[in-house]
Amino acid sequence: MKSRIERRVAWEGHPEVWNAEDVEAARREANALARPRGGLGPTPKVLWKSRERVTTESRDQFRELVEIHRNRAMEEEGKSPSGVLLEQEARRMDRIALRRALVDHGDLLFKRGPIPLGIKSQKTANIT
Structure with missing residues (x-):
């Protein structure tokens, strides 16, 4: 998402300043084009439209x-x-x-086992 926003604001000519329109455009682009389930998987927009409706x-x-x-x-x-x-x-x-x-x-499941640690950024990994 961040890279989409950065690309958009650079294209718009104000790379140092983000606004709500830029963030919204990046969100719409991500929902239309991203494929979180792999290259052949559906987009988030398609998944949302095909969801089971709550009666x-x-x-x-x-x-x-x-x-x-x-x-x-x-x-x-x-x-x-x-x-x-x-x-x-x-x-x-x-x-x-x-x-x-x-x-x-059946909408909330608890799984036993270790919780993996998050990915550390380089900045925090070098702090001693």
Whole structure:
């Protein structure tokens, strides 16, 4: 993405200054031309258009599942599901409920094993 923006701003004649239009143009170009699944794979734009749509029924079922998990999480914490929570507590219950609902729904998977370290840039690799 960065190289697309840099190429565009150089072409436009202002290589030191990026603006929102340049970033948006680079994003559109990347979505139209990039092939993250290999040279013969589909573009992100094609993948997005071919995605499975979320139906109203599926959305409602997911909302119900979140509510069930929210109530369970509150009960586990010794709080009444109909009780009033502080904003911070309510957000924590929402995070717990959403995570559990996503797992139950099959949209969130946890894999065991080591997490690989990120690629270090040359600048940080040379710091001692």
